[in-house]
Amino acid sequence: DQQVKQNSPSLSVQEGRISILNCDYTNSMFDYFLWYKKYPAEGPTFLISISSIKDKNEDGRFTVFLNKSAKHLSLHIVPSQPGDSAVYFCATGNTPLVFGKGTRLSVIA
């Protein structure tokens, strides 16, 4: 039973446009969430996080939104760049990390 769900296996976006990656979770006790980015042949790299006391966290081109009532979070990348092409994982931050299956983002120049 998946506790963290990323229902879109892939997403293709034009360079300069917004990329929106979605994630749903089942356990309302989860109170910290992270996004990781993974390139081929590399380990996941931390991107941005959000605590349940906030509904938005911004870091440069990356913004994460949290909707606790819907148990949903999303990662917005604006503007998208070709170097953003990678697999993005949503994870709960409550130890141990529980990951979604990932969404492969392709940014087309």
Place this chain on the structure above:
Amino acid sequence: DAGVTQSPTHLIKTRGQQVTLRCSPISGHKSVSWYQQVLGQGPQFIFQYYEKEERGRGNFPDRFSARQFPNYSSELNVNALLLGDSALYLCASNPGGPSYNEQFFGPGTRLTVL
């Protein structure tokens, strides 16, 4: 600063064999975790060690074992390998206690079981 390092990078084994994977955490990090990532899935938690003690174990059979050494490096052992053990094995470390949220991942060891 050196990140998390893992060895070997790639490994090919046959069914029934045993394998040992190694991990060196970031200097100063005392907590090490192991994750298995099967193709098309997210990383799945196997073990966490903190200060040389096991602090968490995922839903994996007893064929999987691990340990942490006094210098905080760690080994993951898998006995009686099955085809389904083919995966990317990721090691992650963090500087704080076992409840520290962010994990820093190594590049992984790609294990292929034939």
